[in-house]
Amino acid sequence: xxxxxxxxxxxxxxxxxxxxxxxAEEFRPWARLHDAGKGYGRKLLYAIRQARSLGxxxxxATVDADGARYRERLGKxxxxxxxxxxxxxxxxxxxxxxxxxxEAWLLDxxxxxxxxxxxxASIRLPTVRDAASPKAEIDNLHGKSPRAGEPILDVxxxxxxxxxxxxxxxxxxxxxxxxxxxxxxxxVPLADR
Numbered sequence: 773x774x775x776x777x778x779x780x781x782x783x784x785x786x787x788x789x790x791x792x793x794x795x796a797e798e799f800r801p802w803a804r805l806h807d808a809g810k811g812y813g814r815k816l817l818y819a820i821r822q823a824r825s826l827g828x829x830x831x832x833a834t835v836d837a838d839g840a841r842y843r844e845r846l847g848k849x850x851x852x853x854x855x856x857x858x859x860x861x862x863x864x865x866x867x868x869x870x871x872x873x874x875e876a877w878l879l880d881x882x883x884x885x886x887x888x889x890x891x892x893a894s895i896r897l898p899t900v901r902d903a904a905s906p907k908a909e910i911d912n913l914h915g916k917s918p919r920a921g922e923p924i925l926d927v928x929x930x931x932x933x934x935x936x937x938x939x940x941x942x943x944x945x946x947x948x949x950x951x952x953x954x955x956x957x958x959x960v961p962l963a964d965r
Contacts, residue, residue: 785932813852830864836873866958868951888930889917
């Protein structure tokens with residue numbers, strides 16, 4: 773479950789990269805979970821129920837912080853996960869919050885950006901801290917790249933496939949480190965079975 777098209781293109785690739793093996797995916801945007809009511813917590817509870825009823829082994833849910841405080845949004849979905857586990861057997865559920873949005877996770881790995889976009893070494897790559905908007909910076913880099921004619925989501929998926937957590941210097945600030953840790957705790961044990 774994620775915020776939109778970027779998450780649909782990138783989060784499954786990031787999950788596979790961090791888990792170290794292919795995973796089956798079925799993406800649902802938060803907005804499509806309208807039967808759950810308002811709020812990320814209620815929507816996560818609904819998504820967990822759906823995953824159980826479909827016999828899925830686990831769930832990965834990410835939100836963008838956007839203008840909200842990071843801990844506020846992340847806290848709501850973490851609390852929903854705890855609430856579900858108080859009532860039902862635990863379904864492995866990894867949660868994460870991207871600050872300010874998922875493109876920050878991608879921009880934080882300059883090697884993945886440069887390789888996936890085939891960028892010349894002379895093109896300066898901004899850091900997440902330098903970027904007023906990681907999304908706008910990635911769009912700008914895409915426009916300068918040899919892949920400018922390709923759909924941005926294809927390019928973002930390729931960046932995500934090459935993302936290396938050890939190269940993400942600001943993973944704590946972007947929320948990526950917390951997400952990666954949660955993914956290792958919740959989903960990696962499934963892959964190891």
